[in-house]
Each structure stands twice: as structure tokens, then as C-alpha cells.
Amino acid sequence: MIDIENIVTEIAEEMRAHKDRGTVASYIPPLACVPDSKFGVAVVMADGTIHSAGDADEAFSIQSISKVFALTLALGAVGDQLWNRVGREPSGTPFNSIVQLETEHGIPRNPFINAGAIVLCDVLLGRHQPREAIGQMLRFVRTLSGDDAIAIDETVAGGEQDTGFRNRALANYMRAFGNIHAPVERVLGTYFHFCALAMSCRQLALAGRFLMDGGRVDGHSIVTASRARRINALMMSCGHYDNSGDFAFRVGLPGKSGVGGGILSVVPGVASIAVWSPGLNPSGNSQLGTLALERLVQRTGWSVFEPR
Incomplete structure (x- = not known):
């Protein structure tokens, strides 16, 4: 035992x-x-x-642990169609790398690198406004944990917003390839709030x-x-x-x-x-x-x- x-x-x-x-x-x-x-x-x-x-x-x-919950919600929203926009292979590069997006036509290697999670947020915004998508995430993790005290740390979200230049580059790059549909700042605002879950x-x-x-x-x-x-x-x-x-x-x-x-x-x-x-x-x-x-x-x- x-x-x-x-x-x-x-x-x-x-x-x-x-x-x-x-x-x-x-x-x-x-x-x-x-x-x-x-x-x-x-x-x-x-x-x-x-x-x-x-x-x-x-x-x-x-x-980035929030990406697990974002992936679950995105699959619930669009099912296996998600894999037309995000891959399922290890990246072998840092989490915020932009290198592979050039050769792979704006398709992130997997949903757990930053570029992939930004696409997940775009998928969720296909059905919601940012406030609604953020609320959906909060309700989901609160339900899973059985704890309504879980919240988003707005100070962290603000810090992400102020310093997220590479994430903006990733989002704009994917938008140029047609793999981001919603306005980039809305997608990133959602992404930053997901990451700021406490x-x-x-x-x-x-x-x-x-x-x-x-x-x-x-x-x-x-x-x-x-x-x-x-x-x-x-x-x-x-x-x-x-x-x-x-x-x-x-x-x-x-x-x-x-x-x-x-x-x-x-x-x-x-x-x-x-x-x-x-x-x-x-x-x-x-x-x-x-x-x-x-x-x-x-x-x-x-x-x-x-x-x-």
C-alpha cells in the first residue's frame, strides 16, 4: 500500500x-x-x-496550463475541425517561437505553444465576444474544481497586455495567413486573460x-x-x-x-x-x-x- x-x-x-x-x-x-x-x-x-x-x-x-482548458472548450465548440487550423506535433522550439509559422503557412505546430493557444482563443471568439469567452472559461474551471472562488488576476492580465509584443507578432503573422479571423486585439485580450487565471x-x-x-x-x-x-x-x-x-x-x-x-x-x-x-x-x-x-x-x- x-x-x-x-x-x-x-x-x-x-x-x-x-x-x-x-x-x-x-x-x-x-x-x-x-x-x-x-x-x-x-x-x-x-x-x-x-x-x-x-x-x-x-x-x-x-x-499556459490554461491551454488545456482552452483546448477542451475549443474541441467542444468545433470538434475535429480544429485540427485544420492547429497541428498535433511537438514543436521542438520555444513556446513563443515564430520560426515555424513561415514554413508551415501560419498553422501552429500544436495547441500548447503560444501561437496554437492564440488560435484556440480565435475559435472560441467565433461564437462569443471576449467578455463571454472569458466568462465561459471561468465557469468551466470553477465547475471542474467545484470552487467558485477561482478568478482572473487582472494585474497579471494587464502585465501581459503591456509586454505581449511577441504574442502580437504571432497573432498578426497568423492573421496574414488567414488563420486568425477575429480582430487581433480581441483575440489577444482573451488569451491574456486566460493566462492570468489564478x-x-x-x-x-x-x-x-x-x-x-x-x-x-x-x-x-x-x-x-x-x-x-x-x-x-x-x-x-x-x-x-x-x-x-x-x-x-x-x-x-x-x-x-x-x-x-x-x-x-x-x-x-x-x-x-x-x-x-x-x-x-x-x-x-x-x-x-x-x-x-x-x-x-x-x-x-x-x-x-x-x-x-
Whole structure:
């Protein structure tokens, strides 16, 4: 019998004492103010029990983890037609790279790089105004987590708006290829607000349960089992940008990172996990968050590559 409570507590203590914590993102000013001493972890088991430690109940900017929820909503809106506008392959380039858009005619390599998530926002704006799309996202994550306290950090959204020059370049470039339909500033305003969602590890792990349980939460279907499996596959292959292969090698779970220092990871049929440590490695993924997940998998055998 695995003692998850003890393992989670031990890992949090180990991460607290770890010296090499990575570098906090500084290009979005509000993120630069977060102390790199923070660390939180929450594990929600299939039976609903929650194990948490550290700063698991402190809200942080989930940033690109929101792309998982945006992808789920976009697939709900247009189904597999989405793949005419966004690819499903690892990029092998940084999350905000513009290089591949030239040779690939404005089609982002996958929905988890910035360009891909900007297209997801454009898809959602095909049916909504920005305020409605943002409200839809908020309702979705609140429903998934069962917590109406989840909100958007307007300070972070403003910081994104003020510094998002490369994202504007990506959006305008795709618009030139005809892959962005709504006005660019509306699309980007939606994108920046999605990235500015503030959630705790506990809330985030609860929100990820549908990917752990075949698309269901508490017996209610959120997506089909097939769609949940495919979202997990994309998280495994593309969820950590040009570091996705290394994350699969070290951790062996579907996961999605954000430059706020969070990672949402899924053990299909077993657990939904969220970790947070704001210091990043050179690829923009949480340095201690990745290490914590690696140690969790080593002590539980939860890697999808482990025999069951």
C-alpha cells in the first residue's frame, strides 16, 4: 500500500530545502515579484481523497496550463475541425517561437505553444465576444474544481497586455495567413486573460480530474473518454514545449506547464496532480516542480510506462 500522504509531505520538505530553484519569469512584471521559495503540491486520487503539502492552497498564475482548458472548450465548440487550423506535433522550439509559422503557412505546430493557444482563443471568439469567452472559461474551471472562488488576476492580465509584443507578432503573422479571423486585439485580450487565471494547486488538481477519469468528474461526463485520452496524449508529447521529451523521459506522465511555475499532471485512472514552484528551467518549465514529479513517480511507480 502506497502512503501518498507521507510521500507528498516528504517531497515538499525536500523541495523546501533544495538550493537550485531555477529563475522566476521576469518578462511579465507581476510574475517577477513571486518569491522563489514557494512550493506547493496537491494530489487528488480517483476516490476523491486529496493529499497536499507546502503552499498548496496559495493561488498562482497558471499561465499556459490554461491551454488545456482552452483546448477542451475549443474541441467542444468545433470538434475535429480544429485540427485544420492547429497541428498535433511537438514543436521542438520555444513556446513563443515564430520560426515555424513561415514554413508551415501560419498553422501552429500544436495547441500548447503560444501561437496554437492564440488560435484556440480565435475559435472560441467565433461564437462569443471576449467578455463571454472569458466568462465561459471561468465557469468551466470553477465547475471542474467545484470552487467558485477561482478568478482572473487582472494585474497579471494587464502585465501581459503591456509586454505581449511577441504574442502580437504571432497573432498578426497568423492573421496574414488567414488563420486568425477575429480582430487581433480581441483575440489577444482573451488569451491574456486566460493566462492570468489564478488557481491553487488544490484547485488545479481538482480541475484536472476529468483527464484522470476518462472525461468524467463525479460521474458526470465532461468530454468523451476518447477526447480525454487524446488531450492526455498531446500533454505528453507537447505539454512542456521543447522540453517535452525530457519531461516524458524523467516523469513519464501527461503534463502541462506554465511560466507561473505550475504543472498539471495526470496519472490516468489513478490521480490528478498539481505542483507549483515559480523558478523555471531554461525552457520555461518549473525546475522544482519537474523534480518533485520525478520523485513522486519514482516512489509510487505511477509512470504510464510502468507495468500495471
